[in-house]
Amino acid sequence: SQKIEQNSEALNIQEGKTATLTCNYTNYSPAYLQWYRQDPGRGPVFLLLIRENEKEKRKERLKVTFDTTLKQSLFHITASQPADSATYLCAPQRDNQGGKLIFGQGTELSVKP
């Protein structure tokens, strides 16, 4: 069955540094990969979608890569700020999945001033 793995340990970094979060998947070949941000007590908020033929996508201080050979996506936040502290969820999705989005367990990011 398809499996999604994100860094289980919280990531602690200093303000201004680049945060890098990893999403690995096995047993399937997603055509899309979504990233979401979740704050405590709130629902996830969509950040970025990357398609399998895009390799890299940027939005402001965010950058996502999608390596279908390594079966991995990396999510980068440059010039991180304390306000970036949250849990980040990845969701790889097959082309014929009919909308059924399956999420990784998330990585908690803490940015210290």
Added chain:
Amino acid sequence: NAGVTQTPKFRILKIGQSMTLQCTQDMNHNYMYWYRQDPGMGLKLIYYSVGAGITDKGEVPNGYNVSRSTTEDFPLRLELAAPSQTSVYFCASSYSGTPTNYGYTFGSGTRLTVV
């Protein structure tokens, strides 16, 4: 534009009781979803719907039922509540099953405790 609205925000149920978690969206989205999230865990898909009158099971459907009589509403029914159903429940919607640059829109969640 309210997005996805869930009610109630909190609820305590006794074992064996039943309840309905309400979810409504005003974005004319065809697809709607119910997820549960246990502490420190990711989201698990319970049920989803691709349009009015059409529903299907997700990863963890046991103990739950859904219906979709309108595009806007997608209620989740818990019959005979059990402690294992203590969780935070999120409803979400999307325009289609093919991902777009708008992603899925989530509600703010219902925190359910079964005692």
